Amino acid sequence: MGSSGKTRWKISFHRSSSSSSSSPRHPKKPPSEFLCPISNSLMADPVIVSSGHSFDRSSAEACKTLGFSPPLPDGSRPDLSSLIPNLALKSAIHNWCDRSASPRPDPLPLPAARELVLALMAAEDENSNKTAQRTEEKTEKTEKEREKELLLKGVSENPQWKLTYAATEVNPRHKHLYCSSSSEEESVAVTPLPLATKPSCYSSSSSSSSSLVIEESAEEEEEVEVEEIVVKLKSSMISDQEEGVIRLRNISRNLQEKRVRLCNLKLLAALRPLLGSRYAAVQTHAVAVIVNLSLEKPNKVKIVRSGAVPPLIDALRSGSLEAREHAAGALFSLSLDDENKMAIGVLGALPPLLHMLRSVSEQGRQDAALALYHLTLVQSNRSKLVKLGAVPALVGLVREGEMAGRVLLILCNLASGVEGRVALLDADAVQVFVEMLKKKDVDNSVRENCIVGLFALSQSIMRFKGVAKAAGAMEILVQLAESGSERARQKVKRMLMLLKEKEGGFAEGDEEGVGEGDDVGRGSPFGAFRQQQRYQLHKVKNVTGAHSTEF
Template sequence: MGNGKNKWKISFYRSSSTALKPERKNPPKEFLCPISGSLMADPVIVSSGQTFERLYFQVCMNLGFTPTLSDGSKPDFSTVIPNIAIKSTILNWCDAAAIERPQPPDLDSAEKLVRTLMASQVEKSQIENMKEDDKIAVSEKELLKGIAENPPVKFTHAATEVNRRPSHFYSSSEESVATKIPTTPLPLPLPLPLATRPSCYSSSSSSSEIVADETINPNSSEEEEIVVKLKSSQVFEQEEAVISLRKITRTREETRVSLCTPRLLSALRSLLISRYSAIQINAVAALVNLSLERMNKVKIVRSGIILPLIDVLKGRSTEAQEHAAGALFSLALDDDNKTAIGVLGALHPLLHTIRSESERARHDSALALYHLSLLQSNRSKLVKLGSVPALLAMAKAGDLASRALLILCNLAVCAEGRAALLDANAVECFVGMMRGNELDSEATRENCVVALYELSRKSLRFKGLAKEAGAAEVLRDVEQRGSDRAREKAKRMLKMMRRRDEKEEVDWEAVLESGAMSQTRRRLGCGINASGANSTEF
């Protein structure tokens, strides 16, 4: 009888122990972060109800990225709170399953994973929304005919510039044959002739280009021969291929479209980060040549070439940086590329390169940032990256004042940009530049007026800052001697400032003359005494 009880007790204990264990070792789906697919160490719940690992949420917010989840929905990241309940459940599950508790992920690995997800999501979106059949192939002659009504464009091997001041902004949508209406057009002109080809592009050989014999047989498939050599395991064949590709895409413009195939771009992409300097420089330079054709710009970005270009921009080779900045500038001319370039993280390296020792790198980086900042999402990113103080310092220094002012004018269009500019004493900076005749051209002076005008709109702080900086005197001078457009902007600002001053004076004089203030005080005083509500006697 006793032995039977003991057996029953042992059997009962084992049954209870088994019941405490989870049925499976694999964690439930709700324990996993939708971005990383790993157990969450610090889960947070967002406005739309999903739960994420906190670090992945923060990285997405920093990069301005909203992932598409497995069910096709997009989370709302506007607010976030700790999900204590799910965290406690995860820890209990780990303890019961004898599994090590999850640790917070590493920041570098989190950023790398999110950037990879961004790249794949952008590529998928572009593949779905952009069909090759919708592209229109045009020759240079047809292109010139298509823009005959716009300011004339001179196509040369050195640089293409707008020959007269544009009466409004020109973005890549206005350079294409199928004209699009920008979603957030900038309302004011920036009358500075802008190059549409990178300064690093030249019809002459550079110092890094080795003059080699023509190795490509013009009667055979050029693409096939180049791709084979680009993919070769022999370094000398890779170098020979990128030099030949750079040469023929510079001297034979008609081959740029035919050679810009997914297969060639894939082979070229791997050589952009080659540890051999000559291969890297010539590969990036060849990419610049290919990017000059409008038909190639979107195709290049879709090939996944932006991330390697960013790596080149962060590298140590000055000449490779020049070409990388030129390629990003050329690709940013197309509106369909602006979002992808900004999302993939090119803004911060471009801001760094804008202070490079190389004049070419500075010039092309500034123009790339100008065209990218035509897009609202990129403006917000630039403000968050702290670009405003750096750009104001550049504008005051004079080296790239005109380019810096173009970017600042774009930033002043959005609310975040206006706030950052006002916080950084931009009003005093612009007024001081105009007063001290520190500007290199009338166009740059006009851009200062445009920036001030943008800051004056929808801002209650502008009037006080402008008065403190002595803006009225400078604006009156512009009103008398500036360009037509600058005079118009100055006149509007002065009228706005005078109207507010007069309104305040009239209001106060009316109050004093009518005795309304004393009447109001007496009325309030009677009310207080009668009611005794505010008396100190309790």
């Protein structure tokens, strides 16, 4: 059989049209772990935050910039302080997209992410206000019902008092206009109800309802006024913006009870752009509003999370003199809350606050110094301040006598760390502190702060001893050992004991004075080290003999 006799079989396989077309027409729903909890869409660049949750980078950065921690389905709130790329999750999302024939997600633009987060913030603020209002209404209703029950119970249990009161009303005597009868005094005395002193239950109910109407109408008027102010703040007309911030400043300054209600995310979002306005009047009033709102403790964290700190720092750098004064005051007020200290330092407030210490404004200098003091209670801010090279400038302010008391507080905070003590010793802080102690006209607070600073620096034992002796600290410390507060005298005595030691141990005659019951041996920061040093000193002397070199 030739080539023409070969039989070719053609076998073809066909997929059903329904199976082939079902994928593009009905794409698979992505797993929930691939979706960003904020945008509810596939994550293009997933990151892991400090709390262990995963978010899309754009959404996380927008939340971090605005200081907003979104609530998660489990009720927790994530920590967005650090963002780490989640490469494993990103690879898994891409693999899923390729398998399901879905396009890989594109990164969400930052402006769009910011608008999304602002909408979430506004929704959360509205929900919290509604919840608080419902709770208040429920509480008020419960109190009214309880009051009514007590009133009816009192009437039913005391009918004789009711008749006596009615009789005095129907047949009034003229002397009722001037004095009360003894029977009335007795009836009032045994009345078990708090409303017994009021004329009647009708007048009390009418008065309470009228006061309730007044309160509700006042709240409605306040809401309308705030809405009008927000509209003016968002206006493109400078005159409207100025009018809005002036009204808001007056309300927040004069009406303390309204500050907490005024400080909502909607108003803060409208106010924030005006903190960086090119028009000095608008910027000054806007910063002053932040100062007023920050006076209330519940508002402090909310203001920082709203993103108000960066424009405040810009106003502190380049605003008018009055705007810089208010900005320093706002940062001082916000730094009183422990949750804000690290955030304010990270956002860059330390350099302009240092520069503000040289301002011509006394108020600005004082507020800047207080802000730096509270911020340096946190280790990270102390480290930043030392790395900025601020210690020589601060020591120079103390030498010049400019705000010595408050600057000394900052230096005492810095001296609590090793790097701070090294910088202070390099800047001749011991010499400056000793010179301040020798002055006759120094306040007691400044004197005690100098003692605290010297005591903190004395923890760098070997270097401190040489510098202190060269500065003539022994003479002034001997004088101060008999004056000042008990706490200051204890620190002075400990430093004297340290300075009397030889470089290898104790001075002659001093060794016996530091026994187990001595204040320095047990209570001082040098106690354990000195006991070990004394033990090693005796050990070396016993082994090597009297003519050997001292340890």
